[in-house]
Amino acid sequence: MDDRRAFLRFLAASPLYAGLPWARAALAQTPEAVEAPVARAQDALDVFDLQKVAQHTIPPAHWGYLMTGVDGEETLKANREAYARWELRTRRLVDLSKMDMGIELFGNRYASPIFLCPLGYQRAFNPDGEVGVARAAKARNALQILSTVSSSSIDDVIKARGAPIWYQLYTTNNLDVAVKLVKQAEAAGAAAVAMTIDLPVGRNTETSVRLARSDTRTCTSCHGPAGPTMTGRPMFANLGLSGPPLVNSTPSLTWDFIRRLKDATKMKVLVKGLESGDDAALAVKYGCDGVMVSNHGGRATETGRGTLESLPEVVAAVKGRIPVLVDGGVRRGTDALKALALGATAVGIGRPYIWGLGAFGQPGVERTLDVLNNELRLAMGGVGARTIREITPAALIRRI
Ligand SMILES: Cc1cc2nc3c(=O)[nH]c(=O)nc-3n(C[C@H](O)[C@H](O)[C@H](O)COP(=O)(O)O)c2cc1C
Structure with missing residues (x-):
């Protein structure tokens, strides 16, 4: 052919x-x-239709930042491959006339367990940026998590969402600044803080570097002559910072900081980026209100292990005491169903909604959610689950 x-x-x-x-x-x-390529968001049949458009609309350096993994990208691939190791076990002749995909998390209801992960610098993909994503999240009642390296302020994003979002915390090399960031998020109306813990000493994003080299545009107008720094970002603008520039990694960070965070805020506190039962047990011990099984979309440690493979040991260690969220490689509603069947409370998407954003702005994000939610509904019907609670391990068969 x-x-x-x-x-x-x-x-x-x-x-x-x-x-x-x-x-x-x-x-x-x-x-x-x-x-x-599809010409309108509503013509996209799956998230890959949006990816195809976005590859043309997003400039090469930003496309590289979006798509990159680390090292040889084994973990990036493993995230996808993990989903292919599970098959669905159908159930028939279940009354599906009333289906409800809604979930409740920390007292807030969402239309679906599929949520929008924190991704940095979203105006680099489309001028709608995080505010457009917030409007889409509002239109579809989806949970949105806003990155510390957002290109819009948290006040603007919460205003556009019209409801509490979650705030993702990068602690930087100054933990006092982290506490200030968390207090700022709480004052703005965030419901929870998810502290990212998977980048303690930096990372090696080769695809990003390679594609940046191929980009002939002048980048200094946006990034400044010194490249992207934390201090100049909107989230840091009102903290009254002076002194040395902040670096986006915290080699000294340990579990003790959870206690400090819990003392500093009334928000729910989660950690994002653990993959082992041992760490999940520590998260419970130190008082976390939730954990997020994540490898940063294959952009942190090159483990070669997909997050879906790590989910069961985390679920086993947590023993139902706090919610377990997962992200990484989710591209189909059937993927979300598999994660839910293995014990996830909610399932995050990263790149797919940015493909929607890059391709068509806010309507593209809405289309991403519609496509995945519809696929999830079809998969639920296929395994005879009317609600998210009815999705159990019985819906899965491990491929040998
Ligand atoms: C371009 C890009 C930027 C990201 N920025 C952040 C960030 O600022 N904070 C964070 O905790 N995770 C960040 N992540 C990780 C996502 O929150 C999420 O874990 C990951 O994208 C999920 O995998 P997926 O892209 O395969 O769906 C980023 C991921 C990508 C692809």
């Missing part, structure tokens, strides 16, 4: 092509015609 397409492409490019109407007709019927 590839050979045939290559041959037709060759004909199309040749001056002889005009005289070969059969080739033109044949080309119109090839998968290329079927694969043409």
Whole structure:
């Protein structure tokens, strides 16, 4: 098939092509015609349709930042592959006339367990940025988590969402600043803080560096001559900071800081970026209100292990005492169903909604949520689950 397409492409490019109407007709019927990028958000049939558009609308350096993993990207791949190791076990003739995909987390209700992970610098993908994402989250009643390295202020984002969001905390090399950030988020109306713990000493994002090299645009107008720094970002603008620039890693961070956080805020406190039962047990011990099983979308430690593979040991260690959220590699509603069946309370998406944002702005994010939520509804119907609670391990078979 590839050979045939290559041959037709060759004909199309040749001056002889005009005289070969059969080739033109044949080309119109090839998968290329079927694969043409969609022109409107509502035409996207799956998240990959949005990815295809976004690859053209997002500039190369920013595309590299979005898509990169670390090192040889084994963990990035493993996140996806983990989902393929599970099959669905169908149940038939269950009354599905009333289905409810809603969940409740810390007293707030959401339309679906699929939530929007924190991703930095969203105006780099589309001018709608985090505020557009907030409007989409409002339209679909989805949980949104806002990054510390957001390109909009938390006040603007919460105003656009019209309801509490969660705040993702990067502690930086100054823990006093972290406490200030958390107090700022609480004052703005955030419901919870998720402290990211998977980047203690930095990372090696090769694809990002390679694609940045291929980008011929002048970046200093946005990034400044010194490159992106933490201090100049909107989240840091009103903290009255002076002194040395802040660095986005905290080698000295330990579990003790959870106690300090809990004392500093009334918000729920979660840790984002653990993958072992041992750490999950410590999170419970130190008073965390929830844990997020995450490897930063394959962008932190190159473990080679998908987050879905780590989920069961975390669920086992937590023993139902606090919610367990998971993210990484979720691209289909069936993926979300598998994570829920293995004990996740909610399932996060990162890159897919940024594909929607990059492709079409706010409507693209809404389409991402619609596509995935509809796929999840279909998968639930297939395994005879009317509610999220009815999704159990019985819905899964491990592929040998
Ligand atoms: C471009 C990009 C930026 C991200 N920025 C942050 C961030 O600022 N804070 C954070 O905790 N996680 C960040 N993450 C990780 C996401 O929150 C999430 O864990 C991950 O994207 C989920 O995997 P997925 O992209 O395969 O869905 C980022 C991920 C990407 C792809």
